Amino acid sequence: MNMAADKKVLIMAGGTGGHIFPALSIARQLQSLGVEVEWLGTLKGMESALIPQTGIPIHYISVSGLRGKSFLTKVLSPFVIVIAIVQAIGKILKTKPSCVLGMGGFVTGPGGVAAWLLRKPLLIHEQNAIAGFSNQLLYPMASVVMEGFAGAFNRKQEITKSSLLKHFYSGDKTVHTGNPLRQEILSCPSPAQRFSDSANTDRIKLLVLGGSRGALAINRLMPELLKDFPAAESIELWHQCGKQNLQTCKAYYAELGIEENQNCRIAAFIDDMAEAYCWADVVICRAGASTVAEIAAVGVPAVFIPFPFAVDDHQTANAIIMQKLGAAWLIQQQELSPERLGSVLMQFIEDKTLILKAALLAQQAAKTDATEQAAKYCMEACYA
Template sequence: HEQNAIAGSANRLLAGVADRVFTAFPDVIAKARWVGNPLRAAFIGQPDPEQRFAGRSGPLRLLVLGGSLGARALNQIVPQALALMDPAQRPQVLHQSGAAQIDALRAGYAAAGVQAETTPFIDDTASAIANADLVICRAGASTVTELAAIGAAALLVPFPAAVDDHQTRNARFLADQGAAWLMPQSELQPERLAQWLQSAHRAALLACATRARGLAKTSATAELVAACEELTT
């Protein structure tokens, strides 16, 4: 099973001799079956975007996910971008940084004069994503899969040092179909991000989230287990 939108060298080699080949994204390995990535139940059972967005008003709800190690670029640029916005247009922010960067993140928001809820980790990531109007995050395989399963609008900033630039390929799966936005880290500057956020509207984010939900594959666990049982009995 290949989890990314571009196959790693080991899976490219093994695909030629494997009895079954599965992928998380389409058109990754010839003759493979596209099933998605395994998901925890919390990511599958969320209400659809229209239900979640119904009745929302006021500032946009922004969730920034830095991952367990912290995405330093996001942790530095997002507070600076928000500081450039009209305070009346700033979103309500929940920013997860990773343990190693939480102090620097809090200092960054304080220096920017921007109010935000900051935390090293989020225990219930599925609910946090579902509660957000917009997610800013990297584009790892699991993250992209979870965003689609929930149906969440996202601005994806791929990690530029990822092997074979696979995070950009992951992000394009959603972005090319209007189910996310892609911003390379080289273009992630405070001024540009501030302008982008000021132009974001809840109706457009709902449309994006709905398209993401339509691309979700949520039965990977069952399909992979079934294949293992078939091949071992």
């Protein structure tokens, strides 16, 4: 008899893939243990398209962020939040979960408050190196607080210099689990296996990631770099530019006389990221939590260009953790130029042994059992 068959976890996650995919990894792990899983999200987030395809029942509440919104929207926001909490209470009463897991996104705030009001065990997971606003508020309400990067809540307290936050973040309920990853990412061959032949090749394989929506600064930079880079013939490029930017990005390359061929591939989206990481010698990308965790787990050197408008500049904090290990290079967008990036790439071209050294250092930051750890804490909460 499966003792977990009568247990149910309600997962709250939404907005972007950075919240949804780690949550989905935990959902699959819980299902493999015989636990029933349901989802709480919003109709405006990616979850409304992704989760129904998985067969996981999903419920919706109405809530969105306030950044960049009109003054009237901000004035009305307390009423909107109260309505969202009431909606979340209704969904929790309907689904009757054994515990509630918050994985980030706008849904997590109202959903977490609703879980606390109903005295349901609440677990939260912070993916970034600096805790986000919703998780800051939910910290005192949660029974377990999981961190993708150790010290995420302490960093937030250091930024704000708040004695109140210091009081909130005290206690022993915080655990460093790492960020849950898709199984295919964890199945990549080791750096030693992948890079055994790299030192004997003429080219370095450069994977450029702008995120699913693309990053204009990175998309513009790469053709400019290749145009005048003295060692351009030493680079094999795979550039993911974002679905909405494909034609524009191709035009950038064409304007500078760079043709697409076997050594220069431009793609709107890469479906198999495990294949891409395994192929790459070096990755150029933003520094979102999931991306950093994937790069660490696979073991591949990275040049991080953090998104400059991220809340609390958390992408820079994510990147610094890898940089301090010697596994990554950090270039702020305002300092980005073909010359600056080219000087970093020349280090790999001139000394290909640096690729394996940095890859092995990257794996020191990896927490490859994050999914299992998160599921374990959910199971413990179910039986509490």
